[in-house]
Amino acid sequence: MKEWTKQYGKVYGIYEGLIKVLVVSDLDMLQELFIKKFDYFHGRKNLVLQGDVDNDDRVHVFEARGLRWKRLRALSNPTFSSSALKKIHGTVEDSALELVRLLSPQADRGAFNIHVYYQELTMDIICRIALGQRTTNFFNNPLVNFVSNLFMRSMRWPPFLFGHLIPPARPFIKWTFLKIARLFGLSGSKIYEIATDAVHLRLKQREEDSKRGIEPGEPADFIDLFIDAVSDEKIEDGSDFSKSELHITKRLTTPEIIAQCFVFLLAGFDTTANSLAYASYLLAKHPEKQKRLIQEVDEYCKGEVRSFIR
Ligand code: HEM
Helix, strand or coil, X not given: CHHHHHHHCCEEEEEECCEEEEEECCHHHHHHHHHHCCCCCCCCCCCCCCCCCCCCCCCCXXXXXXXXXXXXXXXHHHHHCHHHHHHHHHHHHHHHHHHHHHHHHHHHCCCCCCHHHHHHHHHHHHHHHHCCCCCCCCCCCHHHHHHHHHHXXXXXXXXXXXXXHCHHHHHHHHHXXXXXXXXXXXXXXXXXXXXXXXHHHHHHHHHHHHHCCCCCCCCCCHHHHHHHCECCCCCCCCCHHHHCCCCCCCECCHHHHHHHHHHHHHHHHHHHHHHHHHHHHHHHHXXXXXXXXXXXXXXXXXXXXXXXXX
């Protein structure tokens, strides 16, 4: 697309199978579409086999659109509040200290690939805060491979290609693909399986606690936050997409909680690992900036250095 943009300009059209797609790189137009006209352009371009994101049971905030997105977004917002982030701070720090411990032997060994370490770090943290994993599990976590495979998958993959070429056959292609994926334990289905087990286990634990008269305490992680999330947001605000007749529920359903955990896992893993790896690479290439950063960290974090040797 980068090459085509050079060749055809800031706005041009392509076909994805039978679907017409506009590729827009004009900043003013993007501002107009995504900010001023958000009421009309509120849906992301989903994958060809995504299914019916307005009505399927298991839909997450990244694929939802319109009223459903608004509801899922309102219900997810508490997970990004500063109080929720403070609650997971200890877990993040614990995993970060484990990373420092594992990185230490590399200090005198010259160049090495830090990206794999950051992938382990981000997966470790997300598994602890969104999948119920209890302790650190560096270089022993099968999900790192499963999720990396998912990101490496080509869009020219046969089920996607057939989905583009024969739109009416999409439900059948998706159904067949899911059956095969389950049979062979392919990445996407495996991750959903793990998220499903974690959420069901937590719901069961809570049910047993409630039978024994034990009140649910403070939310320990994102699963708790999603289970407890209640939206008070008034959704009918008069804008066009809000008037659509989608079903409004103020709590997340169990399939939605599973889908939310799944998307947090995907959204938090690659983005953060890549950002950290690239930042480290740039700092290694620019020692003067690295020095400035260290000075700044030292200035703001006086007396907060904790021992990481266990
Ligand atoms: C450096 C790290 C990250 C980067 C660069 C990043 C980048 C982005 C971008 C660009 C979008 C918008 C995509 C679009 O509109 O098509 C997005 C959305 C999203 N991200 Fe991230 N992200 C990061 C970390 C995370 C983490 C750690 C989580 C969760 C644990 C997360 C969860 C989400 C979710 C749920 C959405 C969809 C929000 C919505 O539809 O309302 N992201 N991210």
